[in-house]
Amino acid sequence: MSSKPRILEVRTQILKKNDELARALRQRFDEAGVYVVSLVSSPGSGKTQLLRQTLIELAKQFRVAVLVGDLRTDNDAKRLAEAGVPVRQIETGTMCHLEADMVERHLDQWNLSELDFLFIENVGNLVCPATYDLGEHLRLVLVSTTEGEDKPLKYPTIFNTADIAVVTKMDLAEAVEFDADKLRRSVQDVRPGMEMIELSAKSGQGMAAWISRLIAGREAAVSSAG
Numbered sequence: 001m002s003s004k005p006r007i008l009e010v011r012t013q014i015l016k017k018n019d020e021l022a023r024a025l026r027q028r029f030d031e032a033g034v035y036v037v038s039l040v041s042s043p044g045s046g047k048t049q050l051l052r053q054t055l056i057e058l059a060k061q062f063r064v065a066v067l068v069g070d071l072r073t074d075n076d077a078k079r080l081a082e083a084g085v086p087v088r089q090i091e092t093g094t095m096c097h098l099e100a101d102m103v104e105r106h107l108d109q110w111n112l113s114e115l116d117f118l119f120i121e122n123v124g125n126l127v128c129p130a131t132y133d134l135g136e137h138l139r140l141v142l143v144s145t146t147e148g149e150d151k152p153l154k155y156p157t158i159f160n161t162a163d164i165a166v167v168t169k170m171d172l173a174e175a176v177e178f179d180a181d182k183l184r185r186s187v188q189d190v191r192p193g194m195e196m197i198e199l200s201a202k203s204g205q206g207m208a209a210w211i212s213r214l215i216a217g218r219e220a221a222v223s224s225a226g
């Protein structure tokens, strides 16, 4: 007899199923040659704004599409569609995060081999998205200059499962007395060596380096997937 509480067992099963599905998705993405990038942040950290500018830039050279998770409204999906790329919304209802099966269901009728990049905007939440692998190649956690430099210390798990910490809204840094060194220290305390990028989708600061980083990431993934 196990002494583990039942809820924990159920949760472990759900996560195991999610991980298996995510692995299968990643393999499917590799075979199709599409590089998949997910974005996680608190609400209001500028995910949609950054994504919109990123799509506009990448769409000049690449075939790009987006899945956007949102509790109920399609405001973000509409803003993203202005970039002129295919956008599909995953309405999560009461669910505060995306899971691999939701991603899989929304890929229906998309020919992945005709895409170079697929972006997945997760629901605004730094807690449970950390636990669910979506099959992405690159996971970004966004922190804006307006949020407080101790965010990584409060939500260490998401910083430990993401690949890059992206500091957004650098155009507001001075006005809100943002302490870049303090944030860098918080990130490094939680995750030593974590890659960080500081940018502003509004002013354009850091955007060229950011786009180059995405393109380099895709090239490395495509060549290692053979």
Ligand code: MG
Residues within 6 Å of the ligand: 047, 048, 076
């Ligand atoms: Mg958004």
Ligand code: ZN
Residues within 6 Å of the ligand: 095, 096, 097, 128, 129
């Ligand atoms: Zn959740």
